[in-house]
Amino acid sequence: MGKYRVDIRDVEFNLTEMLKVQGWQKYGLEDQDIKGILTEYVKFVENEVFPSREPSDLIGLKHVDGKVIVPEALRAPQKSFYDNGWFALGMPEDIGGTPVPEALYVSCMSLATGANCAWMMYPGLSRAALNVINLKGSEFMKTHIVPPMMSGAWGGTMCLTEAGAGSDVGALRSTAKPLGNGKYSIQGTKIFISSGESDLYENNIHLVLARTPGGAEGTKGISLFVVPRFRINDDGSMGASNNVVCSKLEHKMGIHASATCELQFGVTGESEGWLIGDEFEGMSTMFIMMNEARLYCGIQGEAQGNLAYMMTDTYVKERIQFGKEIIHHPDVRRSMLRMRAMSRGMRALCLYTANLFDAAHENKEIEGLIGLLTPICKAYCSENGFNVSVEALQSHGGYGYCSEYGIEQFVRDTKIATIYEGTNAIQAIDFVMRKILKDGGKSLTALTTQMVASVQKLDPQFKREQELFGKVLMSAQTTMQKISEWAKAGQHNMILQNCTDFLNFASQMVVAWRLLESAQMAAQKVGTASGDDKAYYESKMVDFKVYCSQFLVHNLSIAKTITDFSEDMCSLEI
């Protein structure tokens, strides 16, 4: 296993230099506090989370008599995470949380996720479920479910998918029959449920989408239910089994320690649940957390890409071939420059987006921007976290393909992020159809206006990049024009067959923009900086140049793919 390393300077740069504490006053945190929290968090991750990564992958899960037994290696980080208040970080104060700026919370989450993605999914999903319950739950739930979930005694899940209902959630067939006592009897089988069953928690609180009698077809007839693994007595104590059975544990490419379960409700006996949110409003209740869940998917890519990059940085500076460390071989150098620019670009994007959450509630424009950036974070970072991991594997040669350095695990673990929480194709459709066309292009125009201003003010040393970015902005216009024409002509298949390319185009523009802003600030500071600081600022300027010449440049050809797209590509039989 390679050694754990984190580019903490870059995390701090994003938090304390780029995002500043705009709107963070309410948290009463100075730069030093932020750095202090990060330092403690890194210690936790390095000493407790990272060592659990390899054994949890190798040993995986056991499914015995319907119970799921996690690898022993997970118990220490799990206990420490709750006991030392890391789960409470970023949660509301009234339920025992420690509010911090979203970007700081996400930075921490990213560190833990990079170090053991499979483990982090247990508290991660629990947090998502807890947030829904805390926001929409009854007094009973707030009194008796929220506290044990905060303490880590109980966990939580989100149960959407069924065998015939994946991307098409509206096709689900699970039912909820009123029992007359305010509760419902849930029946159905859910698949691909992360953390669906495990001995990390005493009880699991499932959020389950199901249909009540008389509801409409499709998503409109769906409601959300709180269904515990063990029943909860009136005094809040844990009761008998609620007949939620893990009938299958999936065998997966990666995240071997994350329990992906098939769950049967109401098969071996009655599974009772409570309605949460209004009847038939199941989708919107579930979607309360969707922006955050999708951002978090992006973080899974960003986090693993960044750690894979750092571990490779160590390797290429130690491994000797042809009489020198391989970092001195130009092709390896090229890979490292690409990996760093992409990894840091993803970080800048995710933290910028996370920071918008803090200001979102008061501001429609920011909400629109979050809506636009969410599918970008989700799809682009999951895709490129995977790509960086693949390039990290390649840089390790034969050793990368073997499990020795722990690099191939990144490739296997990251891949899932392009699929769940809405596949990347679903993100592309959401991006083009809802976030741009339905919005009349308002949010996109606001964003590109900001980019134009950034490009215009660029330091002269970035002349080449300024020129390229200018061309890309122009081709963004012609491409959007093409898409609008198709929309007006009702040629939706033409749009839908190009939206993955357009999402990719837009994503690279946004990441380049965040790296541009970073490089611009670095250029201002580098003159008076010295030592490590100077080297760091120089590296930020290089990152922007590399990103432009290796990634952004491809926007010119992506634009050509879209604008030259011919109708017969949509019609011929395949």
Add this chain to the structure above:
Amino acid sequence: MGKYRVDIRDVEFNLTEMLKVQGWQKYGLEDQDIKGILTEYVKFVENEVFPSREPSDLIGLKHVDGKVIVPEALRAPQKSFYDNGWFALGMPEDIGGTPVPEALYVSCMSLATGANCAWMMYPGLSRAALNVINLKGSEFMKTHIVPPMMSGAWGGTMCLTEAGAGSDVGALRSTAKPLGNGKYSIQGTKIFISSGESDLYENNIHLVLARTPGGAEGTKGISLFVVPRFRINDDGSMGASNNVVCSKLEHKMGIHASATCELQFGVTGESEGWLIGDEFEGMSTMFIMMNEARLYCGIQGEAQGNLAYMMTDTYVKERIQFGKEIIHHPDVRRSMLRMRAMSRGMRALCLYTANLFDAAHENKEIEGLIGLLTPICKAYCSENGFNVSVEALQSHGGYGYCSEYGIEQFVRDTKIATIYEGTNAIQAIDFVMRKILKDGGKSLTALTTQMVASVQKLDPQFKREQELFGKVLMSAQTTMQKISEWAKAGQHNMILQNCTDFLNFASQMVVAWRLLESAQMAAQKVGTASGDDKAYYESKMVDFKVYCSQFLVHNLSIAKTITDFSEDMCSLEI
């Protein structure tokens, strides 16, 4: 596990329509014979090889008391392969082989490799070793080693890599001391040896690179030795252990059933070997088979990409979401079009290259062309076989990430092909430095001249593609000019940092060219064709269009990356 399916029409098109039987007369095979052999081979692969794929991945290998035990599932295809003459296919007649055109042999090899890559490596490496022994070995070896290797009683390996000598083969430290009786005593430890030890064969014949006393440093002091696992008595019978010990079995991302071994020579006792080829000529003796071995690496990508595509084609035509088979969703359609164009493009490239082998011995120009196309086949097909597998996984959604349909296995299994037989970075360096610059650009010019002619004669319905290809050919010139300038100025680091991009550029040009020729022929035949034939020819025309608009188009931006490359990218500290 998904169902096995093969695009046999496309294999036949390449063999009997595109490559014709130019120069194949010597084999006395008519089109019908070729189709007959393919039909029988497909039966063997479908019934015996493919069913072994999943269990051999799941069960993997056992390492007990230095012995490596393969999964039971491998024994049936292994026996059948040798017993039914499939190993003999394409081998010389004088040792009991059945000579066939190289392109036909490679087509068959590809089918078996796609269906179980990990297994195919055992006879594949044995064949490579056997070819060296048959060409360069002593009479004793031809009499006593070749026959049991032909029958499948014995296997073979190639032992190059050591812990400190990966890409840098010249750094190896294994030694060979003359014993005075014509034999040598071999000492050293080799790593990453495929098929290094297994109970599929009674004896293993290792080809081992080592240093004799007094040899120069680096590759010039290296010789090649034949070192059996068990000694061979004068009468050819198997003798005592030759002290070749499997001291470690690697735990890998994929090809779980392929035994990747650390082998110790001369540690537990003397390991005897014979010199093969001249002393100090070890590298060139080993490299006799290198073009073929590298083409075969490309085939591993091509083969698995093609099977992953076909299995996905079945899935997307059966899986229903939003009330229709998902092939009717435009984004899935886009993926399928991309996967087909890429998979068939790789096949066309590999079979075209294989076919050149048949004419190579008489013709310097063809030898140059093979030299140029070999790193293209190796790097591009290994890279894109992986990419197609990843896209196949994505098209299966959550099911793709689970082992159920056997798709994620393609992703894990193909990845190794970008690394071994010279990493893809090594291929890129070989391509630019040796195959182009050292050759004075002769082979490349000959190739692009052919492409220009092909583009000029294109059917008018491909006007858009003709225009794009024309632009790409122009940018090939400016890009090569840039590289020549760097070469003249001695700026080798500039070249080396761009050669991966240039290899990719050249590869896409060549694949597009092979698809162009296919589309051109399809356009001529489609008018008089009907039924399945008509649909097939139409699909070939679509493939070319899709490849141009989705892949070749990016050559324009790759060219910009290279021509705009700035010197500071080579110098700044990272």
